[in-house]
Amino acid sequence: MSISLDGLRKTLIQQAVAFGQRPLMARSDGDSANLDEGYIPLLVNFTVEDKAAKGLRKLKDQAEPEPPVYFSALEMTRDHAALLLTGETGSGKTTYARYLSFRLASEDGRARSVARNDLGMRQEEAWNTEAFLPLYLEVSPGHSVRSLMEAAVPGLERLLASKAWAGSSDTLLIILDTLENVGAEAVHLLADAAHVQQAYPRVRLLALAEQEAAMGLVPPAPFARFALLPLLKAQRIDGARALAGPDLEATGIGLGAAAANPAHFAMALAAKTKGEVPEEIVDAWLAHVAGDPQAQTFLCGLAYDRLTGTLDEPELLPVTRVRQLLAARHLVDLAPKVAAAAFRTNPPLWAPVIRSLAARLSEASGVATLVDGLIDGDGEAALRGALLASELSIDTALRQRLSESLLHIIQAGALTPSEREQAGRLLSAWGDPRDLEALATVPGGSFTFGSDTHPNSAPPHTVSVAPFRIGLYPVTNGRYGEFVRATKRAWQSPDGLSPERSSAPATDLTWRDAVAFCAWLTDKWRQEGRLSEEEIVRLPTEPEWERAARGDQPDEGQAILYPWGKVWQDDASNSDEAGFNTTCTVGLFPKGRSPYGCYDMAGQVWEWCTTLWGEDMATPSFRYPYRDDGREEKDAGPAVRRVLRGGCFSSGQQKACCTYRGSLEPDGFWRGNGFRIVVAPA
Structure with a gap:
């Protein structure tokens, strides 16, 4: 069976336009608002700052953190060729999928003002991409993506392989909704969808899954993963106003904490x-x-x-x-x-x-x-x-x-x-019972340092280090918080003092903050008898950090080295592939421990080192081979960047490894930067 290009357009547009007339929520007069009238643009857990920080960048000296400005689900779909969106039950996943289908079929390219936070920030949201055909598929057990496509539009694959499709300007957006229906098979379904995308030109993918069901789901390449956010109060106020509903600011209707869930909000408005x-x-x-x-x-x-x-x-x-x-x-x-x-x-x-x-x-x-x-x-x-x-x-x-x-x-x-x-x-x-200040012993000796996998990390060469001890974990919020309370040092972490984040890495701190913590901890541990007078706590040098991360692993040409070996492993690090987009409690990825037992040396947070980089973000002044050329100078100027290692939660597997080098000014800070300590002779 076959279908023409015009037939495909007619079939998909007819289905998508029908979505816009589906009832969505009750109006104050008792009638129902349809999807076209009542849809509230959903936001995701990705901010303007996150986008900027995909590459390390400068922040002004001790600048006040900017309020988050969130991207919308539509913008994430627009900007990613393959996207997985997750959300709690009632978060509006299906509503979004159907609204997007309707909007694309209606060729509605208008920019719309969208609330981005509860502080009054609003920005326009626009699709600004034409000729998209939405194919909405509800996932069910026992079906592959290809069988779902064939059931929805008989002959679709034959058309995608034809000259007619190759010569057209259309793009097919395959929407896989209710991915939770297939349980553990979801990852295979996403892989099947990726194969379809590779096989035919101009195919885009959007998958949606319930958050609890997707907890263990690691989407295959090229899927990016984000989570839908609850509705802001500003979004709820806008939504009620668009429906000529009650004045939520005056009545408080629908502004309670639980009403941030879109399904709850619809019920709260009705009741x-x-x-x-x-x-x-x-x-x-x-x-x-x-x-x-x-x-x-x-x-x-x-x-x-x-x-x-x-x-x-x-x-x-x-x-x-x-x-x-x-x-x-x-x-x-x-x-x-x-x-x-x-x-x-x-x-x-x-x-x-x-x-x-x-x-x-x-x-x-x-x-x-x-x-x-x-x-x-x-x-x-x-x-x-x-x-x-x-x-x-x-x-x-x-x-x-x-x-x-x-x-x-x-x-x-x-x-x-x-x-x-x-x-x-x-x-x-x-109250975490683990010893989060525990140290690993790293023996001295010579090892291979550097890699040919990136010009800034090359060439690989031999470096010798003296024995030292290093933190099993990055310094946590709980430990850094003790320092802040004892010294009254400023710390602009939004959740650093939250009890449930006590065991997550301390972030939003500068290189100078980390150095000051080490000096404070040196005095504290000497008083407690944990250090001799000949020992100090400090940041690791760049060779010490890499030694603790890679051990004696040799250079393997173009193979990227990880703490666990040269082959990437899922579930071994809090990297971009994990999909958290934030730090997590330390030690959650035991598969990723280094040869000396250190946790979280790939992903999680970029870790400060003592070593200088230079003033140019792209190219280091202090290149390899590593040598005694002033790169360990303690008092360099504020424009001279210090080395960061290990990648963070938003780093992919190319950067969340043992050898990739990052950098930042010593007075810069970000939620993806932290540190771990070294104990060594003074």
Whole structure:
């Protein structure tokens, strides 16, 4: 079977235009606003500063951090040939996919003013790319991308391989929605989509997945990954104003914390409630749409049956987040073990239900029984149950039991990186029992230094170092915070003193800040007997840093060297491939430890060294071979940059390695720069 180019255009545009007329949310007069009228532009976890910092750059001396200015989902789709967007249940993923399809089919290239933060920053959002044909595909088990394409448009692949497509100016945007439907097969589906893109000209990819289901998903190249953000208050105010709805600033309707979730916001508007917690929203919404208690109970039961799969009615309560909240209310009257058993069948689907159920359980004994059910057994199921249970309101005794599971998740590298990140935050807030000031012993001797993989790192040559000790981890917020409190030194980190970020690397600090910390710690450790009078704490020289990262690994020509070897490994570092786009608790990637046991030497944060670079950002004045030519001068001027090593969370595998060299002025700082200490003879 075949389809013509004109036939393809007609089919896809007809489907996409129909999306614009779908009901989206209720108006204040009781009617429904359609997708075209009610869509609120969604933002992602990527800022203007992040884009600038993909390459290291200068910041003014101790300048006030700029408020974040976020990019929109549409802009990320416009700027990336292959994109994975994740978001929590109810975050608007499907709404965005359908709105984008509608907008492209309508050839709507108008620039629209979009709120970028809650401080009044607004910028225009524009697609400014013509001739895109959106192919919206809802992912389902047992289907490849090619079979989904064939089912949607018979003969599509034959057309893409034809001269007619090669000679056209159209671009096909394949949208893969509800990627969570295929579970662990999602990564294979993305790889299949990448192969389709490689096979045919002018094919772009957009995939969308539920956040909990995508925790362990590492998208293959060329996919970039970003997360949808909750709605800002400014976005909600704009959205209500566009619908001629209530004045949210005057009434407070929909401006509660929980109403930042788009699905919650739609319910809060309909029920005219503020929406501080999800349960408040859904109870008010139920009373609004169902009326009497009996009807409300019946609707909650239907939602539970839809969620368990015993009722197959796609048009009944189509929004998953609504079903989850109603199912939680239904489960209040059942034994907690029922909810725990449901969670084990599909953790991503049922985790939001468990959270809402726990919020409804008024008695501590009910929560304790629920926790017992979640952590019963062993293996990954019990660890996931413990991780979820750790989010609930629990007593001290339960917290102690769960802390052991959280620590195991981190130290064993169990579960997915995103789940370990969550465990790290919880354990940081409760009190991380690890010795985060531990040191690794690095023997002295000669080793291969440098690499031919980048001109600034070449040539590889032999360098000798004396023995030294180096931090197993980068210096953390908790340790740097002690220094700040003791010395009253300025520190402009937005989350440095947050309890759940205590075990993440300290960032937003200059080279001079790091040097001052080392001097303070030298005095402190001498007083505590941890250092002799002949030893000091300082930053590593560039050869010391590389020695600790690569050990005795020889140069391998054009092979990039990592702390674990010369072959890139997934789940070994907090690099751009991990998709966090921020720092995480230290030590979450044990697969990536260096030969001397050091964590996080690839990715996570760029680490300050003592060594000078020069004044030109692109080309070092102090080139290799490394030698005694003044490059370890302590008192160089403010324009002379210092070396940074290791890459950070936004660095790809070419930079998050043992040999790539970065640099920054000694008074510059950024959320991707940190440091680790060395202990050596004075």
